[in-house]
Each structure stands twice: as C-alpha cells, then as structure tokens.
Amino acid sequence: MLETGIIDVHHHIIPRKYVEALAKKGIGAALGMPFPQWDIETTLELMDVNGIATAIVSISAPGVYFNTLPDAAVVACDLARQVNEIAAQLVADHPNRFGAFATLPLPDTEAALKEIEYALDTLKLDGIVLLTNYDGCYLGDSKFDEVLFELNRRNAVVFIHPDTPPEFDKIKIGLPAYAFDVCFDTTRAAYSLILSGMMEKYSSIRFILAHAGGTVPYLASRVRLINLALPEIAKKMPNGLEYYLKKFYYDTALSAYPATFSCLKEVLETTQIVFGSDYVFAPAPGIPITIQGIREYKGFDKEMVGAIERGNAMRLFPRLKRE
Template identity: 45%
Template sequence: MTGPELKVTGPVIDVHHHVVPGFYRAVLESAGLLRPIPGVAYPDWSPATSLAMMDGLGIDAAVVSITEPGVHFADADLARRLARQLNEYLAGLVADAPTRFGAFAVLPLPDVDAALDELAYALDVLRLDGIGLLTNYRGEYLGDPAFEPVLAELDRRQVPTFLHPARPPGRDQPAFDLPASVYEFPFDTTRTIANLLYAGALDRYPGLRLIVAHAGGAVPFLAGRLADAAVISPAVAHRLPADPVGALQRLYFDTALSANPYSLPSLHALADPDRVVFGTDFPFMPAEHAGQSWTRLCRFHAGTPHLLDRIAGGNAGALFPRLLPRAVAHQPVVSR
C-alpha cells in the first residue's frame, strides 16, 4: 500500500482474527462442510500468512479464534476431541510467537458439562487468553437457562470472551443468493444480545467481559428500541432490566467489517469509549480490506486521535495485558 502514514502512539491489537488449521479443514471437508457458510469458501491459512498480514499493516498482536461452525456440527464425542485438539493447537501457536498471538479457546457447546471441563483446561492448563463463543448452538441461544453454568463461570473468572455470529438455525427463510455472513450474521448477533438482555444475564453476570463481533450487529442502532420493549409489549415488562442501555454499554464491540461512516456513528453513540476494540476478520476478509478499514477508522477519528489510540490497542491491552510489551515502533501504513 502507498500513501502517507497515519500513526498511533501505542500498540495495535487485532481481536477479531481467525485461524484455519489444516486438520480442522480436513474434518470440515470430511463432514461436507468445507463451505460451512454457504457461498463463502474457507480461505487458505497458515501462521505465516497471519504474520505477513500483521507485519504489512503494522499490527503488533492478534487474538485468534475459530469461526463458524466451531465444533458443534459434530457428535458430542468428536466435538469434545476436536475442541481439545484445536485448543492445544492454539496453545502451540501462542507458544511459538507469544508476543504476536493470543487465543480464544473453543468450547464443545451445547454440551455444558464438557464445555466447563474444556474451559478449565484451556485457561488453567493451556493458559489461553480467553474464550470464544458462537451466538447459537444448534438453535440454542446463550440466554437459554441451559447455558447459565457457562455464563456464571465466565463471570466468576472475568475472562475476555469473544462472541462471534453463527448462522441462525432456521433454514427456510429466503437467502436471496447471498452468503449468510452478509446480513444474517449481524442479525444473529443482535438476537443473542437481545436474548441475553431480556433473560437478565447481562445484569446477573456483570463480570462478563463479552467482546461482540462486528460492532454488535444491529445492537447500537437498535439500542433504544430494545430498551422500549416493555412499551411495545407490556407483557415483557417484568423482564425489563433496570437499565437496559447501561447493560448494553457494559459490552465490548470490535470494529471488524464495521469501520465505515455508517456503522461507527451509531457504535460510538452507544459504546463506552473504553469498550471499542480493533478487529480485521482476517483471513475471511483479505489484508487489503483490513488496510482499507484502518484508513476509514483513521479518517473517522481524525479529530480524536486519543480515541483512535484506545481503539487500535489501548482498550484491548487492558483486556490482554500480556500482549502489551510489544509496543514497537512500526505503525500501520495506510492509503488515504
């Protein structure tokens, strides 16, 4: 890329960065799921491709995760074994490049008992940096009472938890020949947050450090409408949180696929400035797109460079202090 540098004064940490290990691709292929998101091919990936992208854009560290379909497409036994294999792979990736990579562990939900065992192993033995969740597991959303033990443990540990969308369970709605990730992903994120909000989970578990992908889907735009649910339908008044907007403001939001002049104003109208973090969605979105997103983010914050510093890495550094020492001189170089 060419053009003048736009600098930040601190580190740059990408919290929405995926990995696709070769053995995981093979399992997906054997299950007929090499395109688990219809219309979207799983990209070729290796640690070297991530590091090259990060070096090219001046990203100091990335906290990596597995995306849709996770492991819940498999039977319970395979899901447990695959989650363990993925988490041990992630631990090895971090061990090989501890200043460049952090990782969110995979849980074999909706098997809650197995998920709690894997959560403890991933955090206490493998020392991974956080937990990755999907918005729904076989049609069960995170506000379902079945998931309470997992939410309670995440709240107790106050561990960073990355919430990534999955395809909604229904398959009968029209798709318009568009990939679900174009619009169903943010819709499913919105479903999950609405579910958590009106299940009371965001109030019951104030220690949740939930990072919501893609600027929270439609949540920032719909925050006022979500808060007015009891006016729309008095039957839900008994479920209304004491401060619904305040509960939403305790969430963290990443900028992946959302660093644009349409999404950012709504995001910043809702989100606490300390709770917006940088994300690229690499390799599902190519390095070129990440550079363009960075440019748009810089343009939007041209008058608020202190806020840009916080989004670029300061806020993520508070969540992942282990990744802060690599505050090196190279900075993102982007085109205006």
C-alpha cells in the same frame, strides 16, 4: 512496533487438521464461504505490513458442533481440544504476536466446563469464543447458565462470533449468510443476554461483539420500547437498557464506516470499541481499509484512535503488558 502496534481481537486461524477433520464429515464451508487458505507465515507478514502487533485468534463458525452427525458430541469434544492445543502452541511459539480464544464443545455443558478448565488453567488461553447460537438456542437461554456462571466466576473475556441463523435455508434472499445475516444473529445473541437477565446476573464477563455488534446499537431505541408492551422484561435489566449496551465491547471488523461509528458513539463510549479485522475470512485488503476507516473518521481524535487500535484491548488482555 510490539509496544505500540494494533491489537486485533477478531482474527481467525484455520488449522489444516481442523479443515481435514471437517472434510471427512462432509463439511467444507463456513457461513456459506469455502474455507480460505491460512498459514502462519502469510499471517505474520500481513500483520507486519499493517502494523498489527498482536492478534487474538479464534476459530470461526461453523465451530466444532454439527447436529447432523450421529457422533456430534464426540466430534465436538475432540475438535475443540485439537484446535485449542493448536492455538496454545501458536501463542507459545509467538507469545508477543498472538493470544487466543478457546473453543468450547457446546451445547454439551459438562464437556464445555471441562474444556474451560483445561483451556484457561492448563493452556493459559486468553478467553473464550462463543457462537451466537447452538442448535438454535441463543446465549441468553437457560441452557447456558452453568457455562456463563463459570465464565463469570473467572471474569473471563468472551468473544461472541456469529453463526448461521437457524433454518437459514428457508430465507430465500439469494445471498450467503456471511453477507449480512450474521449481523442479525449477533444482534439476537446480544439482546438475548440482556433481555433474559444474563447480563445482569453475570456482570463480570467481558463480552466482545463482532462486527460492531451487528445491528445492536441501531435497534436500541426499538428494544427500549419493549418495556411498554412487555413490562416484565424491564425487571431483568434493572439498570436500564443503555447500561448493558455500554458494557459490551464492539469490534470494528467489516464495520469501519462513518455511519456505523456515529451510531456506536450515540450508544456507548469509545472506550468500548476495539480493533477487529475478521482476517482470514475477510480478505487481506480489508485490513488497511479498516485501519483507514478508523483513522479518517472525523468523530475520533488521535487519543480515541489509539485506544481503539490498542489501549482498550490492553485492558482486556493485561498479559500483553508483561510479555
């Protein structure tokens, strides 16, 4: 199974130390959802049952930075180091079964650069997870220029995971952020990277977008028309919008639906689609539903399914070929 099974690039861990540290600060939920229970034994069992050979794990929102805390920067640095070392130990204990994205203590640039060096050079983690926004600033903001420069220099794999949109409490819709607003935040982050010129400037970063890119593919035609009203934007994407949309990777988490796949296929090649489950925040029954959705979609042939479930991710994580 390890040579042929699924590689899940959107798979979360919730270490007890992380939950306990947040609880001491009065934080007990993520995107409007209480933290679910997580343990390694249950995770491995679910992976085996569903044919998942390897999971690339990450910490989800709310991440490690909380601007309401008086010692926010210190807390972020400490928590990032803790969760990265926990992830590294998980990979060391089960090198064939797990990889990991490192968490950064953003928006502190200096601390983030130090953690990139430690996580990738010392811990040998497989990439970086970035939230869509930090303090309301999206990833295309110049505040992130130094961090993106370093990740580009390293040809890093960067998983973009949604966070709660800024001032979400003012949106009176009666649903938690995880219902669908997270998809809009992914969209903002992705288009901020393109329209700011960051995708052009830092073209060696391999970005993965959660949840099939949110609404990124669906809004492509609308965003293309921005050039008519704001021609200066076009200068920041000299290769045209479609070129940059096709550079992102898009995971299947909570998105394995014919209409979603049809939209993706209109915008990009299936070589850019990778398997994601969003476990443990998405419940265990969602894993076989996602697998079924991929395998039963009439627009994917057998070769495409194999690429989505494994082959495309192997290009991003060549370490798995050597283990």
